[in-house]
Amino acid sequence: MFAFILRRFLSSLVVLGFVVSLTFLLSISQKGGPFEREKLTAAAKAEREKNAELDGPKWWQLQRYVKRLLRGDLNVSLRYQNLSVAEVLGQKLPNSLILGGSAFVIAAVGGVAMGFVAAMRKDSGLDVASMFVALAAISIPSFITGPLFVALFGLKLGWLPIGGFGTIPQLIMPSICLALPFLAYVARLTRNSLLDVKSQNYMRTAKAKGLDDATALARHAMKVAILPVITYMGPMAAYVLTGSFVVESVFNISGLGMVFVNAIQNTDPFLLTGAVVVYSALLVFFNFVVDVLYTFLDKRIQLHA
Amino acid sequence: MPDAVATPNRWTGTPPNGWQVLRRNRVAVLCFWYLVVVALAAIVVPVFLPAEVKMVSESSYVPPSWCEGGISRHLLGTDVNGQDLFYRLLTGARVSLGVGLVAALVSLVIGGTYGMISGYAGGRVDGGMMRLVDILNSVPSLLFVMIFIAAFDGYFTDALDGLRLWGQREHWGWVEAWAGAMIPYKRIFLLVLSLGFIQWLTMARIVRGQVLVLKELAFVTASRAMGQKGWSIIWKHLWPNLSTIVLTYLTLTIPAVIRDESFLSFLGLGIEDPAASWGSLLKDGAQVINPLDSKWWLLAFPAGLMSTSLLALNFLGDGLRDAFDPRSSD
Numbered sequence: 001m002f003a004f005i006l007r008r009f010l011s012s013l014v015v016l017g018f019v020v021s022l023t024f025l026l027s028i029s030q031k032g033g034p035f036e037r038e039k040l041t042a043a044a045k046a047e048r049e050k051n052a053e054l055d056g057p058k059w060w061q062l063q064r065y066v067k068r069l070l071r072g073d074l075n076v077s078l079r080y081q082n083l084s085v086a087e088v089l090g091q092k093l094p095n096s097l098i099l100g101g102s103a104f105v106i107a108a109v110g111g112v113a114m115g116f117v118a119a120m121r122k123d124s125g126l127d128v129a130s131m132f133v134a135l136a137a138i139s140i141p142s143f144i145t146g147p148l149f150v151a152l153f154g155l156k157l158g159w160l161p162i163g164g165f166g167t168i169p170q171l172i173m174p175s176i177c178l179a180l181p182f183l184a185y186v187a188r189l190t191r192n193s194l195l196d197v198k199s200q201n202y203m204r205t206a207k208a209k210g211l212d213d214a215t216a217l218a219r220h221a222m223k224v225a226i227l228p229v230i231t232y233m234g235p236m237a238a239y240v241l242t243g244s245f246v247v248e249s250v251f252n253i254s255g256l257g258m259v260f261v262n263a264i265q266n267t268d269p270f271l272l273t274g275a276v277v278v279y280s281a282l283l284v285f286f287n288f289v290v291d292v293l294y295t296f297l298d299k300r301i302q303l304h305a
Numbered sequence: 306m307p308d309a310v311a312t313p314n315r316w317t318g319t320p321p322n323g324w325q326v327l328r329r330n331r332v333a334v335l336c337f338w339y340l341v342v343v344a345l346a347a348i349v350v351p352v353f354l355p356a357e358v359k360m361v362s363e364s365s366y367v368p369p370s371w372c373e374g375g376i377s378r379h380l381l382g383t384d385v386n387g388q389d390l391f392y393r394l395l396t397g398a399r400v401s402l403g404v405g406l407v408a409a410l411v412s413l414v415i416g417g418t419y420g421m422i423s424g425y426a427g428g429r430v431d432g433g434m435m436r437l438v439d440i441l442n443s444v445p446s447l448l449f450v451m452i453f454i455a456a457f458d459g460y461f462t463d464a465l466d467g468l469r470l471w472g473q474r475e476h477w478g479w480v481e482a483w484a485g486a487m488i489p490y491k492r493i494f495l496l497v498l499s500l501g502f503i504q505w506l507t508m509a510r511i512v513r514g515q516v517l518v519l520k521e522l523a524f525v526t527a528s529r530a531m532g533q534k535g536w537s538i539i540w541k542h543l544w545p546n547l548s549t550i551v552l553t554y555l556t557l558t559i560p561a562v563i564r565d566e567s568f569l570s571f572l573g574l575g576i577e578d579p580a581a582s583w584g585s586l587l588k589d590g591a592q593v594i595n596p597l598d599s600k601w602w603l604l605a606f607p608a609g610l611m612s613t614s615l616l617a618l619n620f621l622g623d624g625l626r627d628a629f630d631p632r633s634s635d
Binding site for chain 1: 440442443444445447448449451452453455456458459460463560564567568571572573574584587588590591594595599601604608611612615616618619620623
């Protein structure tokens with residue numbers, strides 16, 4: 001077990017290192033470099049590049065950046081005056097974590113519940129209707145539902161606030177908007193996986209013992225049927241993360257997504273790479289947790305260390 | 306001849322093939338025709354629209370023609386620059402559907418080859434290749450697309466401009482004209498390439514799974530025994546057996562690509578003016594929502610057309626999957 005965890009941890013570190021290097025190299029290879037748009041003289045540009053440690057060959061720049069990174073220093077932002085990347089990210093990260101976290105919980109809990117109900121009443125009107133709605137929700141991305149929600153619930157009906165962030169009512173619309181497609185996907189996954197398990201022999205045994213449908217499904221089938229859902233949690237975290245870009249932009253939430261998009265548009269390589277470092281670290285950690293969780297839950301898996 | 310007396314409860318017909326199953330699926334057929342209509346309209350209708358509709362005009366924010374203040378010339382109203390929304394929606398559909406289709410084909414080439422090699426090689430190679438797919442699946446690949454597009458946008462514009470100037474110098478009028486006309490649409494190329502490059506993972510997994518099963522079947526062993534080489538077995542025996550399942554997942558990749566492309570355009574990192582896509586139209590629509598003076602048509606029509614098309618593509622893909630890949634469940 002320990003060897004397995006160690007191996008996964010090391011391979012995660014390799015992935016992280018690769019992702020960060022690629023991001024940094026791409027973000028400094030824009031045409032003319034990050035200071036191109038400032039219309040500086042050649043000498044002034046060279047001076048600024050030297051100060052920002054963005055002069056010389058690209059490999060050398062990367063090397064210096066990685067050295068800083070290993071010391072835990074994310075360098076300074078080129079656009080936010082006098083702010084270090086760590087400070088900018090520290091301000092925005094909590095908002096994104098609250099939004100992403102609540103969307104994730106809504107998607108996971110709501111999706112499993114919806115899938116469970118649909119599987120229990122297979123082929124009923126409820127099942128057909130909920131799966132139709134689920135496919136619709138998967139198809140329609142959050143940049144359509146977002147503005148429509150704002151226009152309908154925010155402006156027309158006036159039920160929910162459309163701006164600001166921090167209170168629970170302000171959180172409802174963005175997090176539901178972000179969660180919807182994933183909720184739908186999890187619901188379909190849960191339903192199909194439950195139906196697969198339902199036809200197993202031990203389910204018949206459970207019923208023969210006298211368990212009713214709901215208890216049999218919840219106690220016996222769910223243990224196995226939840227596994228594909230857990231596998232999906234890793235990629236889902238990645239999608240929720242990128243999905244939050246649009247939601248942050250629609251609902252004017254000042255989070256990490258907006259920092260990322262602005263850093264791309266303003267050619268701010270250190271801030272951009274810093275955001276990617278935070279994102280990938282979160283994801284790697286999450287996937288790692290999912291992996292370990294999975295091996296605990298699925299007794300059939302043998303760990304090959 | 307004992308077989309001639311068929312027992313009444315034995316079904317003697319041929320088993321239904323996938324196409325018959327598909328044709329009986331009303332929703333999928335309906336979605337197919339809807340998509341055909343949208344695609345044809347996007348290709349044909351803009352050709353017949355009068356030239357003055359296609360240009361920027363003074364009349365900005367004209368509501369749809371049946372509303373108060375609407376003009377009959379602008380069927381679905383106009384945007385901030387006085388451009389006709391109907392025309393923009395159709396050209397946007399061209400871009401979105403085109404990018405979706407071509408990028409899905411790119412993903413098919415990459416994912417198909419990768420999955421085929423992985424499945425056919427088997428063993429350690431397969432294990433390693435699939436582990437890579439798992440890793441890539443958990444990387445937020447859209448982030449890379451954004452960074453990639455930002456990084457290479459400038460170089461690509463230069464390349465097209467260089468091509469234009471080269472055409473000018475060599476007196477190759479069509480090269481000059483083509484390159485010049487392509488510059489506003491340059492991001493499309495980058496989008497197609499990069500989105501195709503991140504969407505191949507599912508395709509690789511599906512193809513690999515099928516190849517794993519197929520390569521153990523008797524006809525593959527037989528052709529190997531007759532001395533056929535690996536590549537020709539793949540091409541002649543495995544590929545034809547994969548075509549329907551590949552078609553299924555191709556259909557499901559298209560809406561995924563369209564969604565990603567519109568996502569990028571919505572954030573201002575994809576298609577830019579004067580070119581339009583559904584995402585950039587939605588962005589324009591979302592920017593003008595306000596409580597006082599609603600420009601609802603700029604949001605409602607792009608949202609409607611885009612979500613119905615995506616729905617249709619997904620329903621069609623689902624129908625194809627039910628028909629050709631009945632064992633799979635999501």
